[in-house]
Amino acid sequence: MFKKNVKAWLYLLPAILFLGVFMVYPLIDVLIYSLEEGYNSASQSYHGVGLFNFSYVLHDPYFLQAVKNTFVLVIVTVPLSTILALFISLGLNSIKPLRHMYQTIYFLPYVTNTLAVGLVFMVLFKKTPYSEGMVNLLLNWFGASSVDFIDGPYWAKMFVLCFYTIWVVLPFKVLILTSALASVDEHLYKAARLDNTPKWRMFTKITLPMISPMVFYLVITGFIGAFKAYSDAVALFGTDLNAAGMNTIVGYVYDMLYGNSGGYPSFASAAALILFAIVLTITCINLLISKKHVHY
Amino acid sequence: MKIRLEQLTKKFPNRNKKQGEFVIAVNNFNFEIPDGKLIGLLGPSGCGKSTALNLISGLEKPTEGKIFFGDDDVTNLPPENRGVGMVFQNYALYPHLTVQQNIMFPLQNLKGKDKLSKEEMQRRALEAAKLVQIDMLMERKPSELSGGQQQRVAIARALVKMPRVLLLDEPLSNLDARLRLQTREEIRRIQKATKITTIFVTHDQDEAMSISDMIVVMKDGVVHQIGKPQEVYDHPTNLFVATFLGTPSINVFRGRVQDGQLAIGGENVLSVPGVPNRDVICAIRPEGFLLDEKGPFTLGLERMEVMGRDTSVVCTHEDGVSEVIRAIVRTDSVVDEEKETVRFTLIPSKVHLFDPETEEDLPFMA
Amino acid sequence: MQKKMDFTKIERRAMVRSRAGKAVTYFLLTLWALIVLFPFYWMLLTSVKSYGAYNAEYIPTFFTLSPTFENYQTAFTAVPLGRYFTNTLIFTLVTTAIMLVVIVLAAFAFARLEFKGKNLLFTLFLSLMMIPTELVVITNFQTITNLGLRNTFAGLILPSVTSVFYIYLLKENFEQIPDELYKAAQVDGTGDFKYLLKVMIPISQPTIVTIVILKIIECWNSYVWPRLITDDPMYFLVSNGIQEIRENGFGRENIPAMMAAVVVISVPLIVLFLIFRKKVMAGVSRGGIKG
Numbered sequence A: 001m002f003k004k005n006v007k008a009w010l011y012l013l014p015a016i017l018f019l020g021v022f023m024v025y026p027l028i029d030v031l032i033y034s035l036e037e038g039y040n041s042a043s044q045s046y047h048g049v050g051l052f053n054f055s056y057v058l059h060d061p062y063f064l065q066a067v068k069n070t071f072v073l074v075i076v077t078v079p080l081s082t083i084l085a086l087f088i089s090l091g092l093n094s095i096k097p098l099r100h101m102y103q104t105i106y107f108l109p110y111v112t113n114t115l116a117v118g119l120v121f122m123v124l125f126k127k128t129p130y131s132e133g134m135v136n137l138l139l140n141w142f143g144a145s146s147v148d149f150i151d152g153p154y155w156a157k158m159f160v161l162c163f164y165t166i167w168v169v170l171p172f173k174v175l176i177l178t179s180a181l182a183s184v185d186e187h188l189y190k191a192a193r194l195d196n197t198p199k200w201r202m203f204t205k206i207t208l209p210m211i212s213p214m215v216f217y218l219v220i221t222g223f224i225g226a227f228k229a230y231s232d233a234v235a236l237f238g239t240d241l242n243a244a245g246m247n248t249i250v251g252y253v254y255d256m257l258y259g260n261s262g263g264y265p266s267f268a269s270a271a272a273l274i275l276f277a278i279v280l281t282i283t284c285i286n287l288l289i290s291k292k293h294v295h296y
Numbered sequence B: 001m002k003i004r005l006e007q008l009t010k011k012f013p014n015r016n017k018k019q020g021e022f023v024i025a026v027n028n029f030n031f032e033i034p035d036g037k038l039i040g041l042l043g044p045s046g047c048g049k050s051t052a053l054n055l056i057s058g059l060e061k062p063t064e065g066k067i068f069f070g071d072d073d074v075t076n077l078p079p080e081n082r083g084v085g086m087v088f089q090n091y092a093l094y095p096h097l098t099v100q101q102n103i104m105f106p107l108q109n110l111k112g113k114d115k116l117s118k119e120e121m122q123r124r125a126l127e128a129a130k131l132v133q134i135d136m137l138m139e140r141k142p143s144e145l146s147g148g149q150q151q152r153v154a155i156a157r158a159l160v161k162m163p164r165v166l167l168l169d170e171p172l173s174n175l176d177a178r179l180r181l182q183t184r185e186e187i188r189r190i191q192k193a194t195k196i197t198t199i200f201v202t203h204d205q206d207e208a209m210s211i212s213d214m215i216v217v218m219k220d221g222v223v224h225q226i227g228k229p230q231e232v233y234d235h236p237t238n239l240f241v242a243t244f245l246g247t248p249s250i251n252v253f254r255g256r257v258q259d260g261q262l263a264i265g266g267e268n269v270l271s272v273p274g275v276p277n278r279d280v281i282c283a284i285r286p287e288g289f290l291l292d293e294k295g296p297f298t299l300g301l302e303r304m305e306v307m308g309r310d311t312s313v314v315c316t317h318e319d320g321v322s323e324v325i326r327a328i329v330r331t332d333s334v335v336d337e338e339k340e341t342v343r344f345t346l347i348p349s350k351v352h353l354f355d356p357e358t359e360e361d362l363p364f365m366a
Numbered sequence C: 001m002q003k004k005m006d007f008t009k010i011e012r013r014a015m016v017r018s019r020a021g022k023a024v025t026y027f028l029l030t031l032w033a034l035i036v037l038f039p040f041y042w043m044l045l046t047s048v049k050s051y052g053a054y055n056a057e058y059i060p061t062f063f064t065l066s067p068t069f070e071n072y073q074t075a076f077t078a079v080p081l082g083r084y085f086t087n088t089l090i091f092t093l094v095t096t097a098i099m100l101v102v103i104v105l106a107a108f109a110f111a112r113l114e115f116k117g118k119n120l121l122f123t124l125f126l127s128l129m130m131i132p133t134e135l136v137v138i139t140n141f142q143t144i145t146n147l148g149l150r151n152t153f154a155g156l157i158l159p160s161v162t163s164v165f166y167i168y169l170l171k172e173n174f175e176q177i178p179d180e181l182y183k184a185a186q187v188d189g190t191g192d193f194k195y196l197l198k199v200m201i202p203i204s205q206p207t208i209v210t211i212v213i214l215k216i217i218e219c220w221n222s223y224v225w226p227r228l229i230t231d232d233p234m235y236f237l238v239s240n241g242i243q244e245i246r247e248n249g250f251g252r253e254n255i256p257a258m259m260a261a262v263v264v265i266s267v268p269l270i271v272l273f274l275i276f277r278k279k280v281m282a283g284v285s286r287g288g289i290k291g
Helices: A002-035 A052-059 A061-093 A099-111 A114-125 A134-141 A154-182 A186-194 A199-227 A231-237 A249-257 A265-293 B049-057 B099-104 B118-131 B147-159 B177-194 B205-211 B229-234 B239-244 C002-047 C051-056 C070-077 C081-112 C118-128 C133-146 C153-160 C164-175 C179-187 C192-203 C205-221 C224-229 C238-247 C255-275 C277-287
Strands: B003-013 B022-033 B038-042 B064-069 B084-087 B165-169 B197-202 B214-219 B222-227 B251-258 B261-264 B267-271 B278-284 B289-291 B297-306 B311-316 B325-329 B341-346 B351-354
Touching: A002 A052, A002 A265, A002 C081, A002 C118, A002 C133, A002 C153, A002 C164, A052 A061, A052 A265, A061 A099, A061 A154, A061 A199, A061 A249, A061 C002, A099 A154, A099 C002, A099 C255, A099 C277, A114 A134, A114 A154, A114 A231, A114 C002, A114 C238, A114 C255, A154 A199, A154 A231, A154 C002, A154 C277, A186 A199, A186 B084, A199 A265, A231 C238, A249 A265, A249 C133, A249 C224, A265 C133, B003 B049, B022 B049, B022 B222, B038 B049, B038 B177, B038 B205, B049 B084, B049 B165, B049 B197, B084 B147, B099 B118, B099 B147, B118 B147, B118 B177, B147 B165, B147 B177, B165 B177, B177 B197, B177 B205, B205 B229, B214 B229, B214 B239, B222 B229, B222 B239, B239 B278, B239 B351, B251 B325, B261 B278, B267 B297, B289 B325, C002 C255, C051 C255, C070 C081, C070 C255, C081 C118, C081 C153, C081 C164, C081 C192, C081 C205, C081 C238, C081 C255, C118 C164, C133 C153, C133 C224, C153 C224, C164 C205, C179 C192, C192 C205, C205 C255, C205 C277, C224 C238, C238 C255, C255 C277
Parallel strands: B038 B197, B038 B214, B084 B165, B165 B197
Antiparallel strands: B003 B022, B003 B064, B214 B222, B251 B261, B251 B278, B261 B267, B278 B351, B289 B341, B297 B311, B297 B341, B311 B325
16 A cells, blocks of 8 residues: 555656646745735845735836726626627538638637737737838728827727737637537527527527526636736737836736846735736636526 | 428438439428328338428428428428427427426517417416426426426427427437337327327337327338328338338248249248239238148247237248248147147238339239 | 418518528628738738838738748848747747656546545645636746746746646546556556556547647747746747847838748747647637637
8 A cells, every 4th residue: 555655646746846846835935925025036035024015016006007907908808709709609600611711710819929910910000100000091991090009099009909819819719609509409499490489589598598608618717818918918019018008917917026127026926916816806706697697 | 280292302412422412311202191180200210201390390491392281382481480389309498498488488489469478378388288297397497307208398388389280200219118108198199189280200110000190101211101000001002111010020921923822932822813923022910820730831930939918939931031930829829849840821911912123012802 | 362472471581581691691700700810911911021112111002012032031040030949849849748748647646546645635736726827927937046047948848847737637538548447457467657658648649639739839829937037039939039029129110020030930830720720629629728
């Protein structure tokens, strides 16, 4: 028995080692960091224990801006991308010819490098002295005036960020919803059709309840993902997100840790814990709502 | 509602192109289903009977031909406007709705002058539930019901809107043997009570024979025979129908008619006046054998199988197409099991002759 | 007669409605397909426009009659794009390989071996799934810095060679292999390790392929950790490379060269996807959330 135990632990050793060093220890450490006041990276010393780090972060205008940006992004992209994905999946499931082609195309953004394609979006939306940019050209065609989406007004930058985020997250949602829709027993629709059920009622009374577990799964993971937004913003607006006013909470954490304004792991830890608390709360609320509305 | 099919044909594109461009699931159907009867569409699996049902419901569009409900041509009418009720093989109950909500679902679709009040819907749902005896389960979800109960809910849901036609696709195939017997009586009772023209599809001949007013025997998309169950059993028009109906199945031999006598394996076993001299396929029902020590038909004796109600004598014959020959005899008959052969006399009405080429029935005066 | 009229009307309306519905569906699907494809088209197009031609376009043009490959040359010579590329390749392959070993061993122990504290340990593992990387990145950054592993492959790779989720996925898969096979192997005197190699891994191959594909996508696109841990361009991965190019490379306005770099970076994964389309999509729907 002893030998058996040893063998099992040997098999597990690498996993435990890596997880211990890079997951469990940091988890405890981040709590400690967040409570150490005035921690200095260089001397690795601190002069007190308390909640000052949290208070500092919560009063930092950059952090508040990041929170605002993140919330706007979440509130806009999660519902919009889910609804859009639902419509696209419904469309995909209602056609036969070319369906695979559309599915393949829609999936492409998933396998692209966020940073690299973000650069393309920047080029498309940017307005420079030499060129109006592609999107502005379209705007002009429709009689609107040009806007600089990358260095211009806040709403324009937010629009690009949301648009790009939706573009990036849609493949996953479309994939999940398409397979959820396809797994609904087609006889249910046949039965409903024979009963002269209107299309809209079929959707609300059969389709939606049947795929509701998957929709809630997407909403929950969508919230978590959107709250962690960062690299999309970097791709569009560059690494100095504070200057662009487009920072996100995760971006704030990294900026506190490293880079021009870095070297404050305590502030970073406090911010990361605040983010974790927000995500946990939202996820719990989501789970409670889904318990009430998912029927089986 | 009387239903008439005229030259109804359905072709599907063939996935395996080597075997031809189309699969013909339903080939040139021409028949009329009288009002208020229970009709069984019977055939081996893959014979196109479910397709036929789907054509009548409108879920599939025919390639050619016409469908009439009464005098109305409904061939191109979308399924939702045909007023048919259908029970699917897997019942297709809405898993997230209660029994009551399931049964009320079709009623909630009514619009305009047909719209019902909530009370009226509940009353009608309860009525339908009572008819199939599930009125005490109204608040349950389908997952909390047994197979038989789910089946009844499906029937109640199909009946509640008072359809002109009721279609049942293999309604009993998902039930266990005992429940199957009970449910088929139930279907008969409900059909009698509602007088709705009902068509059901099955591959089980007992099921079809026992409750139908009329059966339609199909194979490979072609209708082979239509008629009252007993009629079809007694007078099969071809070899397929003869072999498909009846358990144990009919015994098939190669034989020859010479001078009005049917010869199998050198013995003249039966006189069949009116048939010219020729080779024939001869099919004899198991109950068509009478034990007779002086009988003209000699078979090799294998063993006796006691079934309780009767006894089956298992025999062999070198001209038998089927490997063993079964004769059903009374339990009190005496057969010496030590002997190697057993002799029978044949009951003429239980003997059928078929053309070896066309497999069509060759009538003779019994 | 009145009724007959009604029928033809209903039939015609149903037909018109279904055709119109189809047309609208295809139109909208095509519209979204264009929105998805357009950035890809634009980067390809821009990457073959010459620097001078691109900058002379005040109004962007939708095609070019004189494609040039000089931007690709620039992309590989003016900045160490080849270097970034090799780094990413090494990073991706090594990380995936080590991870496979680690998770296969752990999943095997959880699925097949009996030992004290197994359930407790597995519960602990599962609870780690809820921990966001953002929370642990801070300390990991400090750890790697303190170990002097900044700007090394070890520093890049080590923190991402375990995944609790993949251990879980693989364990579930291993558990579906019938017990009888394991018992039969023991009767034949096959050792645990040999059994793992010769029986379990081949049987679980589809899941393992799924995990490999997901990990490759993840590695190829990883940005945050490499950015924290490397500031020497010798160790940049493509994501950091592209960011570097954007901020300091080519001079800010050489968009065509940037686009050439973007194309080079994007092509491998897209090709991989097009080859293993079914596997990738099945894998992602089983367990992939980007990021």
